[in-house]
Amino acid sequence: MPRQRQPMQARPGRILILVENLPSPFDRRVWQEATTLHANGYEVSIICPTGKGYEKTYEVIEGVHIYRYDLLLEAKGAIGYLMEYSLALFHTFRLTWKVHFERGFDVIHACNPPDLFFLIGAFFKLFMHKRFLFDHHDINPELYEAKFGRRDLFYKLMLFLERWTFKTADVSIATNESYRRIAIERGGMAPDKVHVVRSGPQLDRLRLLPPKDELKRGRKYLVGYVGVMGAQEGINYLLQAAHYIIKEMARSDVHFGLVGGGTSLDEMRKMAVDLGIADFVTFTGRVPDRELIEMLNTADVCVNSDVANEMNEKSTMNKIMEYMALGKPIVQFDLLEGRVSAQEASLYAKKNDPVDMALKIVELLDDPARRVWMGEFGRNRVINELEWQYEVPKLLAAYDEIFESRNLMTSAELTK
Template structure:
């Protein structure tokens, strides 16, 4: 049983890859996730049972998080109860954020069910970036994280920084932690087109912490310096901050310049991604992002797309040599680096090739899933 609160499955690529890997290895896998858009409450996809719960979002500001999480806990509790009556659950994998899902699985822990914590995000650091360094909130977030670690029999970390946190803050033994990166699968990587027109693209979630405004500012700077005949611009993705980004695009008179596709999946996603010549990873440096491995960067590397990024610690560890890193929050430097990649085709091809080679040899999901299965087999 895999439980996720913040994204629907199969749209959540990491969780869906995990579910398929376990199912293909012979496990009976069910997933509980939120119901978004036209999602149905229950369906079976590729042998995986997907149960979805509805979330109510009628409040604004910080209260919307409280409302969402209360409805999520109720929905998860109800789905777990129904599923457990039909077939006893042996293992529950809870995926953050948020770090409150332990509240839904405590009764099962006491009845002998094994708990795995799939540690996607550093929730205390994320909250600090969103809401400021509020001491009461920080204590609450750390307490929830600690409780999640304490009820877990095993922990899956997305990178070394997360593993270090599990050991230092969670008191987890190193032998009970497995690093499984959120990497795309080789078989799902779109074939990259090489059109004559250069396309500068951003791909990913559009949240307040994702720095998308720096991509927009870089586009504006690029056009002011060089005009818009050199390249086209594409923003693939959506999220809670998209309204603010659309306002910024209109204020800077970029509405006819940047193509905003919204959230895409399947063939439509592959078609748009294949058009990108240069990727942008505008996440800014802070205590949260420095410890994250950005999915967008892995997607660029997988497709052999050279990219421009700010120098985040984990991004440098995994992707140095695959893109150009510029001074944090310096969108002018970002625009200049984009122009450099356009003009220097040999450099652009070299960076894209090195990123692709590293993806194929180390990072791809085919390499990661064996570690996930090994952890489950050892439970």
């Protein structure tokens, strides 16, 4: 199917995007949405935290106005997250007023986590007649359970905040069908108000490049991973799989390249040392796109070690799409949305079983013809079905609906 460029359309409207967990433009989904909306005639502003390489408190990039605040706290426990999110809510509310007076906005587009931005949305709906769109990135009750392993008072609070976020939203965006069902069944939203907009990769960013052999550290094979180094990402399982390959299977020809930062990075580095495999594992930390893409282009097999739990079972992982976009065969645990995305581009290990993951990795490393076939299947699936260009009309449809409802509301007020 030939690639089609979305036509520029005049869609007058001003949008304010709120995001807490990553700075823009580093958060790729948020940046794709922002630049797409700008390219289709909207005025777009973003409020987000600062981060490494994104220290300016205000700048304009590709026509998008970015307002940032310093969030000098990286939470680890439940109380820590409460403090972090409270500070973020304060700074976001403060900057929302700043954007209101400097540029104005018609719609607040809130990305979670946390599920607290409905408070800002509700305030501006009630007193300023703005509209509120909820962009559902994470299912926070399940995320809390995945991080802390319990369903306590905080878990019930997560359910309460999620419910009120959906009640406040005029329109919501879900990243997959599992999230759409949650919006309808748990959030009580009308089905026609929930739009599925997947996080499709952009092939002009994920370019095919020649491998960099030095990343293999003198070994024949490279196993690649990109993502957050957190508890629910299962890096401990990946390191246990690496240990089994190197120590139990006596494979000294495999190196592991792990790209990404997070709260568990130092702990995982120490674990690699304790397992006696540190010389076989490169932890890059958070790096620029170029280095990430070079690592993935060099990898022979890519892995997704996300823990099998309710959160990951229902979530679509960006890393899977990126692996497929670069034509890489994948090994991951057998999760619902992981299968929906990758299909035959992946082998599926038993849930939370590092030995089976190790065996699946070696199975692919020792079968170059199968690796090529799986990689081509995944890349063709992205080109023909999953690339961001196919999600653009869905995003614009959500905005057509929210602006139509806003115009109807305005017309009704004028006739009173």
